[in-house]
Amino acid sequence: MKLTVVGAGNVGATVAECVARMDIVQNIALVDINEGVAQGKALDLMEAAPIHGFDTVIEGGADYAITKGSDVTVITAGLPRKPGMSRDDLLAKNAEIVSSVTRSVVDQSPDTTIIVVSNPLDVMTYVAYMESGFPSQRVMGMAGILDTARYRAFLKMELGVSVRDINAMLLGGHGDSMTPLPRFTTVGSQPVTDLIDEARLDEIITRTKKGGGEIVGLMGTSAWYAPGAGAAEMVEAIVKDSKRVLPCAAWVTGQYGLEDMFIGVPVKLGRGGVEEIVELDLNDKETADMKASGEHVREVIGAYENLKAQA
Numbered sequence: 001m002k003l004t005v006v007g008a009g010n011v012g013a014t015v016a017e018c019v020a021r022m023d024i025v026q027n028i029a030l031v032d033i034n035e036g037v038a039q040g041k042a043l044d045l046m047e048a049a050p051i052h053g054f055d056t057v058i059e060g061g062a063d064y065a066i067t068k069g070s071d072v073t074v075i076t077a078g079l080p081r082k083p084g085m086s087r088d089d090l091l092a093k094n095a096e097i098v099s100s101v102t103r104s105v106v107d108q109s110p111d112t113t114i115i116v117v118s119n120p121l122d123v124m125t126y127v128a129y130m131e132s133g134f135p136s137q138r139v140m141g142m143a144g145i146l147d148t149a150r151y152r153a154f155l156k157m158e159l160g161v162s163v164r165d166i167n168a169m170l171l172g173g174h175g176d177s178m179t180p181l182p183r184f185t186t187v188g189s190q191p192v193t194d195l196i197d198e199a200r201l202d203e204i205i206t207r208t209k210k211g212g213g214e215i216v217g218l219m220g221t222s223a224w225y226a227p228g229a230g231a232a233e234m235v236e237a238i239v240k241d242s243k244r245v246l247p248c249a250a251w252v253t254g255q256y257g258l259e260d261m262f263i264g265v266p267v268k269l270g271r272g273g274v275e276e277i278v279e280l281d282l283n284d285k286e287t288a289d290m291k292a293s294g295e296h297v298r299e300v301i302g303a304y305e306n307l308k309a310q311a
């Protein structure tokens with residue numbers, strides 16, 4: 001199996017490192033317009049292999065020829081936001097970048113499965129889908145795993161239990177309109193709502209929704225360890241055909257009352273990509289939150305379509 005990671009910046013290099021350390025693919029191609037950075041990070045990773053004990057071969061460069069025949073491709077190319085910006089402020093520049101890299105990826109690897117990470121996530125996944133002409137099962141976005149991981153990390157900090165025993169699900173777009181689901185959150189099989197009172201749980205959910213911005217405020221740029229690990233978890237599920245059920249941005253065709261967009265939903269991930277969208281039985285409040293999130297994604301798709309029409 002072969003993985004391509006486009007964008008050798010903070011997130012891209014972390015995805016490559018996480019997947020290399022899993023030792024689940026024979027080759028990783030790391031591509032960036034900055035050729036030296038791609039080559040240097042690939043070489044640095046190869047030099048880490050004897051310490052970590054992986055046999056994956058990592059090659060870096062700017063020429064898409066090195067990506068030929070990839071089974072899975074992670075797109076992280078694009079600008080990260082700075083303090084004071086929203087993810088949607090990245091739309092114009094990142095849409096240009098994601099469109100062009102998608103075309104280059106598809107030229108070399110017509111059978112690849114694409115995982116988009118670039119922001120604004122749900123709409124960049126839409127851009128990659130439109131540019132690739134791929135079936136929707138082979139295009140998806142990474143955000144729900146990150147948002148759920150943040151929620152689980154904050155619950156661990158609150159309750160002092162292992163993250164391994166915290167199960168959670170979160171739906172919706174990757175932004176302040178995301179929809180964490182306390183009703184579907186358990187800690188060692190106990191409902192979280194029995195362990196944390198409503199007011200405190202609301203604070204944890206608000207922190208989760210603003211989790212990306214919290215890191216941007218601290219560092220002046222956005223997160224990479226948890227996002228990189230999130231994308232690597234999706235690569236692993238596809239490469240191993242493990243049928244994990246994970247929250248990912250997937251193309252909806254009426255599920256949750258939404259259609260013709262990518263938005264965060266639970267999906268079964270395997271060698272076929274998004275093999276199934278899992279439909280949870282939401283209550284009225286959860287359904288309304290999901291609808292509002294879908295409306296926001298639709299607005300940003302509209303802004304993208306306007307930009308395209310003006311170009």
Ligand SMILES: NC(=O)c1ccc[n+]([C@@H]2O[C@H](COP(=O)([O-])OP(=O)(O)OC[C@H]3O[C@@H](n4cnc5c(N)ncnc54)[C@H](O)[C@@H]3O)[C@@H](O)[C@H]2O)c1
Pocket residue numbers: 006007008009010011012031032033034037076077078079080081090094097100101116117118119121142143146174221222223224227
């Ligand atoms: N989905 C998520 O949950 C999530 C999480 C974190 C970051 N992100 C997004 O991921 C993107 C990357 O973030 P980062 O922190 O790695 O940024 P970064 O600046 O560290 O890396 C981006 C890389 O993209 C490269 N690049 C730019 N244009 C390119 C092109 N046309 N072809 C190939 N490479 C190109 C740059 O040279 C740079 O190395 C941002 O858009 C960020 O908002 C998304």
Ligand SMILES: O=C(O)C[C@H](O)C(=O)O
Pocket residue numbers: 080081087119146174211212213215216222223227
């Ligand atoms: O917050 C950002 O801009 C990056 C990413 O979407 C995140 O949630 O960390």
